[in-house]
Amino acid sequence: MQDSLQTAQSAINSTKIVPEKQIFSLWEILFGGGLVSNIIMVAIFLLGILALYIFLERYFFIKRASKLTPNFLENIKDFVQDGKIDTGIDYCKTIDSPEARMIEKGLARIGRPISDISNAMQNQGQLEVSKLEKNLNLLASASGAAPMLGFLGTVIGMIMAFFEISNVTGAVSPKLLASGIYTAMATTAAGLFVGIPAYFFYNIIVTKVDRLVLKIQTHTNEFLDALNKPV
Template sequence: MAGGWAMLPILICSAVALAIVLERCWTLRRKSVLPEGLGDEVRQWARTGQLDPAHLQALSEGSPLGQLLAAALSVRNRPREQIKERIEDTGRHVVHRMERYLNTLGTIALIGPLLGLLGTVIGLIRMFMQVMAGGMADPTKMAGGIGEALICTATGLIVAIPAYVLHRYFRSKVAGYCVAMEQQATLLLDELTAAPAAAPRARRAAAAAEQGAG
């Protein structure tokens, strides 16, 4: 209350920022985004042909990495360029979901100090208007009024600084996940496109062996 009405939007921003941070901490856990050993398991599925719709559905719903790999497997019989294009399209959607609410957190980091400064300016204007209306005021009261006005600025900075740091942290975390998922998707793409290319060579080798035996 000492900071005036401008404290209300700052406190709302702090509550929203806290909710976003807790939600992103839970959602962006590594084991939720990049389950351990999932890439190796999916490539084994591709080798053994365990690619029925139930497997793909469970894979897609399990994690962001699983969704990306399932998208590649769903078009595994198409040319490499088409599989790669599907991976890229799905990857954009996956990254968008991982970055959910981060723009809001960045906005809070930006406007927090501005809201604090606004409250300070309004408080100082109100104090000087009172001085103009009543003549010279008590210096002690003026100092107290300035202190109360600066509360808004301090509170805005207290909200904005952690919000900015955590915004950068989550951005960096998502970028790291994107690199890891791209690596796993490339390995699966190589696995899917190597098998069809190897089949004709195997058939030609078998035919040559039969001719040699004949």
């Protein structure tokens, strides 16, 4: 009798349904929220690619523009003192840098009032700054738009999840609620994952631009001081 009870108990235990353990799938979380959620997720990742491209393009562009030419300003001063203005202009044309193009404008107007020279250099400086800041507005927009898109995806996902729950008759399965929530929250996580680095990218580029502009202003002021120096 004892053996029969043990055998029956073993049979009952062997027939118990063991719940299947759910495997964490990043792909399913990111792209398992339906058509609207997938569209928003793709838009977020496209913003991330755009932000990374702009950051790398601007970083290396500014790095090239910041490259120092040994004794550049000293050579310009020597050309001015020796009266070799055309030689100085040709020398500036061989150097691909913002300050060289600004000083070239100044050299081309030597003989006019110093205010005209300064204005010409300032106008050229504005053009150079606009070149340095090219597409920075897009980088700033990407850093702000990505989290907002993520939040929009979360709101839409939550609306759709509660809409499905409202159509369920009887008790609501916690699994159904949890699945809808973590899928909806995935868009916010993706938006922050893109927006936070893009925000740092933007500030890094702005800082490099400011430093380069300060250096250019310093050199142009030295050039103007050299023109004003009594002979």
